[in-house]
Amino acid sequence: MKRPEEVENEGLLVRRIKNGTVIDHIDSGEALNVVKILGITGTTQEALSIATNVQSKDMGRKDIVKLTNRELSKEEVDRIALISPRATINIIRNFKVCEKKGVEIPSQIVGIVKCPNPGCISNTNEPIESKFEVLPKGLRCHYCDWLITKDITSHII
């Protein structure tokens, strides 16, 4: 099934996948940050496709990430809500969309954002991961109470 917004004259920008996860409706320009948040690095075994600035009827421009042979859990994808709350997740099995869901902002995020406070205990060699409470006005460090109110992506680990 072809999606109109993905079709250019020459065909699909990014090929359909047989099995895996498609993250659609990512805010334009945030695809690389989405990949970073999901912890998908250059050493990943799965085939990863990224399309940025794709035309979208609803959003004007959007990004898309496709990950083959891996179904992302709800907990994993909810982290994306921090930078792209409109993103939708499609779980693909045998070329069919088996599950489709939005992302929900989690109440706490662990190990994703680095505390900007240089004096925070989480920025040391202690055996802990950074931990932030998600509030309407921003992210609050669980350890030192530092509040990140803007530019969250620049603090992603």
Next chain:
Amino acid sequence: MATQHIISIGDFDRNEIDRMLDHARQIDSKKYDKNALYGKILAVLFFEPSTRTRMSFESAIARLGGTSISVGSVEACSMAKGETLADTVRVVSGYADAIVIRHPREGAARLAAEFATVPVINAGDGAGQHPSQTLLDLYTIRQSMPIDGIDIALVGDLRYGRTAHSLASALSLYGARLHTVSPRGLELPGTLAADLRDKGLEIVEHDDISDVINIVDVLYLTRIQRERFPDSASYFNVASSYKITPELLAGAKKHLIVLHPLPRVDEIDPRVDDSPHARYFEQSKNGVPVRMAMLMKVMQ
């Protein structure tokens, strides 16, 4: 029952704070069991210098029949060998029934509470929180007046001063009006001020102590640290403009009280010590009953 810790004044609601202050008053009037913590051991884990906080915690446990142990200087402990705080508190949990910790990094006490198997009390973490100081500050105010609705001026280093941060946070529970007077660059951090305003605390900024001296009920001074300034001249210039003198207090309300977490350097003229406004030595002394109440809360 889950282990009780005292990490941040923000973890307590108004009723809990009032109950601890009531208990401290009861202890202050000698109505307490002198063997309430008999046989209990308090580990005093201080990674920063301290006189008042450390000695008053040691005094508090002794007055309740318990004992304290410590590592001495930071250089003498295993942290100097590179041990993590997480490991240190796990080990110390095996030696004591509670840990009181002071550490130069913000959030250290909360981390300690995650790894310790005994109660942890925060005795100051970097520029963060200092709940026992806040409780004794509130206790001292309450000895002179009800806390509700007071006008209080915080003066000095409000950026790095943890006692000011902690106290301001607690005052938001009492409908107080906060007046801030601080040198440029040492103002209350913007995010903290916004947070306090969200909690309903009214904050009014002033440039000069003389602007607030005749309107406040409490004058809370903090030490301006010399190392925050590029040179001695600029430090002395600022420090002298934040000094409390008997002449300045001449225009104050009759019931105004002057508080300071101590040590003071140049912030208060020694001639103020004999004034009826001076409460800072009383405040320091109040550290013992307040910390006794805290120890009983987590160790009993």
